[in-house]
Amino acid sequence: MSRPEVVEPRDPGAAVLLDTEGEALPLAMEAKNVSMWYGSKRAIDNVSLDMPAKAVTAIIGPSGCGKSTFIRALNRMHELVPHARIEGSVFLHGQNLYASSMDPAVVRRRVGMVFQKSNPFPTMSIGENAIVGLRLNGVSDRRFLNERLEQSLRMAALWDEVKDDLHKSGTSLSGGQQQRLCIARALAVEPEVLLMDEPCSALDPIATAKIEELIQGLKTQYTIVIVTHNMQQAGRVSDFTAFFYMGRLIEVGSTTKIFTNPNEKQTEDYITGRFG
């Protein structure tokens, strides 16, 4: 077990993430001592997690372990739930997202999110859906919008399939295409980090494979944090994996290490399927 070289006390499950040369990786986001409550029920217990830049970090764990709750702390989406409370801080490239001067809307523009159930807006066409984030945030430059439309649909590997049908309703696509449209929609506003909350759980294996391929391609430009209940997916897609259990971060490390030689027994039990 590599001894962390940090002074302040850290969560027992956390570790400094090193690249192959043993150098500390640049971090896109850092969660420090995050605890979250819904009313009086504590959902997340003092989690500190580093998410390296331009890499895919997967968050795995059994149902109810808090992974969806935690990921919503990263773009302040938990604030939409009444009686939700958070302590601790989340940093994006060194900036505290929970500073009083930070507008949550700005945070959400910089940290995008794709949801479990694809939700293209039903009153809008495919093209309108893709750039709605730009338009409704005040961008009016027509030329720019068109450019961005094509760029984001290309990034989501959807352009070729829909370029002649941009006027059609967003809901006329298949499930997998809809989810890629949602990814394009999220990418259009140029977030620095893309959060994905079980994006493939409602999709068939072929559509899932397409999206996993997409994620591999996206990580050259974006930092991705993906929550998944599918361990194999985490193994295929991510560079780093964090294992949550009952609201606590049990262990985090490179995906290879977590899946072949985890430090914690609980992690090993979960990976090997002793509980789920």
Place this chain on the structure above:
Amino acid sequence: MEIQRKDHHSWRKLKSTLISGLTFCSAVLVIAPLGLVFFHVLMSGIGAVNLEFFTNLPKPVGVPGGGMANAIVGTLELLALASVIGIPVGVLGGIFLAEYGTARVNAVLRFIADVLNGVPSIIWGVVVYGLIVLRFKSFSGYAGGLALGLIMIPLILRTTEEVILLVPAGYREAALALGIARWKTIIQIVVKTASRGIITGILLALARVGGETAPLLFTAFGNHFWNRDLNEPIAALPLQIFTYAISPYDDWHRQAWAGALVLVTGVFCVNVLVRIVTRVRTASA
């Protein structure tokens, strides 16, 4: 013993069938007035509805060729006035109940709105009489429009709220996750998705208050001539029907049936239209 049980079971089944028959008869009895009323309105009204009816003003008894043109136009004007008050307040209030507020406060407001929806429409007429007619010492189109508008508010508020609540939470989440402001999310995403439902709610409310007479009795008051100024009394179709119906003149009775036919047709058309629009929507959703 076995035979007794079989008989008893047959009796039970027979009873069940009988009761099905009885309740079916009840259903027929409930619908029967609709058929009877519509039939008579059609029969008695169709003869009296002619071009003059739609273009002429009421004429004194005994003078042929009277019409209800001013009443028809008057109703439309009153509905327009009512909409100015009823639609904005109702829709925005419905948005609040669906999107903001706390569970407790909203429950209270909803309760109050439902209770308001049960207030007899004549009471609204009395209220607006005290508020406007007495103060300005005149019956007026404004007073009539206000009375109808006040009736519309709790109606539209509840239908708007219900329809907006049906919009799945996922759309709100997705929009907010893009950094779109809350108010823009509500208007451009949520309300837009619910727009058809909101419009049908408004149309139904308009059909409902368009047929109201009681609140207009001492606000709009009625007018045998064209209304040139909304500060003056104004004719309305249901009002005119009432006045003619209780009069002792046959000619006016005939015109009352004609007016009834026009009114019923208008109300039914809106209701049928709404039903079609709603069914098309659910079919394609």
Place this chain on the structure above:
Amino acid sequence: MSAVTVEEADAIHPAQARMSPPSRFADKAFYWLTLSMAFAVVLLVILIGWQLGQGSWQAIQKFRFHFVATSTWDPVAEQYGALPFIYGTAISSLIALLIAVPLSIATAVYLTELAPLWIRQPIVSLIEMLAAIPSVILGLWGIFVMIPWLRDYPFPFLQRILGWTPFFSGPIYGPCMLAGGIIVAIMVLPIITSVSREILRSVPDLQREAAYALGATRWEVTRIAVLSYARKGLFGAVILGLGRALGETMAVTMVIGNTPQIAASLFKPGYTLASVIANEFTEATTDMYLQALFEIGLVLFGVTILINLLAQLLLKTITAGAAPDRVQ
């Protein structure tokens, strides 16, 4: 963010640079706008109470309790007793419920439990259309079609069978309390039916399945599993119908005869709270006359509010969130 020039920002994050900063003001403004519109309903209730109270204040002070206890309504002699109207409203509503409730609940049972599926929606639509008929048109039909027919057939029949009772004695004019009750029944049939339908539909299928599993027939399932479970809600539907009946104005005014009297016979003309306002409001020659009518309005308002409050309380637990006075 570190100090970056606009051009640099545009180069690094062209989309972010083009987006306008979120307006906290707009969010707040919209919130307060919608909030104030929603609270308008509170203002409306206060408005009604205030106007009715203000408009009847002197009459209240003058007549006090006698207003609702005296049965003489004689504006010429400045005598204002509301009892005949309270009586008329009560009796016409009672008749209406006696006729409408069994029919409505039976129809609701038919539509939810017993009817073949294909027939349900058409019947429901027809009932909704009945609800959409304006009151004045029903009244028109009442005057020229219903009353002549009642006077010629059912009324004499009733008098023959039940004329020995005080309720069906005396001469038959046509416009009368019974006619008023019947027409109000027609008007409240749709709402009692539709709310009862909602109540019955909300009975969980588990109840029905359990009864079926015991070998019950269709009717027995309805009686045992559904109706007894839904008792409270059905009562609420009836009360809601009562609230509607109390406020019925135009159709009643046109067929009830409009004579302020308290008589046992249902064939005698009557008068309701709503009708006297409708008929005499514009004829009120003196201030006190108008005040008395305002006070009648206050009584009517108070009674309907109480009844509707009761109905809402009974129905709240069943149809949470739905607007029960809309015909489904």
